Amino acid sequence: MPRPRATWQSSPRWNPFDSPEQTKSMRVIIRETGLEASEYIADYIISRIKSFKPTENQPFVLGLPTGSSPEAIYKTLVRHYRAGDISFKNVVTFNMDEYVGLPRDHPESYHSFMYKHFFSHVDIPPQNINILDGNAPDLAAECAAFEARIARHGGIELFLGGVGPDGHIAFNEPGSSLSSHTRVKTLAYDTILANSRFFGNDVNLVPRMALTVGIQTIMEAREVVIVATGAHKALAVEKGLEGGVNHMWTLSALQMHPHPLIVCDRDATLELKVKTVRYFEAIEQTGTDARTQGPPLVYRPRTYVPAPIGASRSQQQVTPASTPPKVPKDLRINTELNQTLDDDELTPDSMSSRMVDSAISGLDSTMKGDLLFDRMGARVVSH
Numbered sequence: 001m002p003r004p005r006a007t008w009q010s011s012p013r014w015n016p017f018d019s020p021e022q023t024k025s026m027r028v029i030i031r032e033t034g035l036e037a038s039e040y041i042a043d044y045i046i047s048r049i050k051s052f053k054p055t056e057n058q059p060f061v062l063g064l065p066t067g068s069s070p071e072a073i074y075k076t077l078v079r080h081y082r083a084g085d086i087s088f089k090n091v092v093t094f095n096m097d098e099y100v101g102l103p104r105d106h107p108e109s110y111h112s113f114m115y116k117h118f119f120s121h122v123d124i125p126p127q128n129i130n131i132l133d134g135n136a137p138d139l140a141a142e143c144a145a146f147e148a149r150i151a152r153h154g155g156i157e158l159f160l161g162g163v164g165p166d167g168h169i170a171f172n173e174p175g176s177s178l179s180s181h182t183r184v185k186t187l188a189y190d191t192i193l194a195n196s197r198f199f200g201n202d203v204n205l206v207p208r209m210a211l212t213v214g215i216q217t218i219m220e221a222r223e224v225v226i227v228a229t230g231a232h233k234a235l236a237v238e239k240g241l242e243g244g245v246n247h248m249w250t251l252s253a254l255q256m257h258p259h260p261l262i263v264c265d266r267d268a269t270l271e272l273k274v275k276t277v278r279y280f281e282a283i284e285q286t287g288t289d290a291r292t293q294g295p296p297l298v299y300r301p302r303t304y305v306p307a308p309i310g311a312s313r314s315q316q317q318v319t320p321a322s323t324p325p326k327v328p329k330d331l332r333i334n335t336e337l338n339q340t341l342d343d344d345e346l347t348p349d350s351m352s353s354r355m356v357d358s359a360i361s362g363l364d365s366t367m368k369g370d371l372l373f374d375r376m377g378a379r380v381v382s383h
């Protein structure tokens, strides 16, 4: 299957490099703690969505990551959603990656992660959620369909990402092609080791492969925001920020992006030169706050017609495990259930109880068949 061309290549409205020169620069924001860094990013995302003024026909397209770093970001977004500060009704999401071969309802699948930490708590319509299917029989076709869906939505407005200790973004491990798009990727041993903490510290339980957006997929987003927290990310931040553009530290590719924003906590800056830290802190102190320095937001033409819900997933029909082409209109996550947002973790007590009708049928027939949410709800221990 030929690789779909990114929308921005054929539409001048979507070239992320086609924005005023003075707005192009690496932005780095440093906060004392991981929580402060996360709150900064959540505020930033909210402010970008609000300024965009998304509508059903003109949704804000948001790329999302998993990992422990974004957890506090999701928690903050949910808190703001519950306070009525933001709605995700007109937001379309694309997740960065997913393990290959891990059952979708496995607690460590990125599907589970996203529902547990974010999707089940906000008003995003299920049909607006796009996550790669790591169990598709034809993985290459699944990846191509994902790229095509991004293109059909006019590209990604803001791609939020984390970074691995080895400098990878999404699952673009060291040595990944800087011109890569969504594909199957074998995980580096360092990543398997790092992620084994989610699998009872047993490296043998960590999947060996993943589907991941490519470096180029990320580069084609209008804006990229990276969260880097903790001393174990300090080397990656140093290589990504102070080193040259290098495929061994794929974070460094962002140096070639016109609108990257890296938000670190103090620990993640430990390997940076004092001079570098002071430079970026000084920029913020002069009042050029990143929240007002993003790229000009893209307002798609009024004539922009998003792919019909069924059609937007039709390319997934390559697999029997794919989403049914027709999704009933009234499918939505029941956000009226007033779950308190307290303490440490967002725990969807019983995801199935949050679903009006059967929202999961809007996602994928395999999920529905597995009664994912019942089982997930049963697994989660309430605090």
Ligand code: GLP
Pocket: 065, 066, 067, 068, 069, 070, 096, 097, 161, 162, 163, 164, 165, 168, 169, 170, 171, 191, 195
């Ligand atoms: C995984 C994910 C990445 C993420 C990285 C760091 O490898 N594929 O997208 O950035 O982990 O995760 P954490 O935030 O848990 O350190």
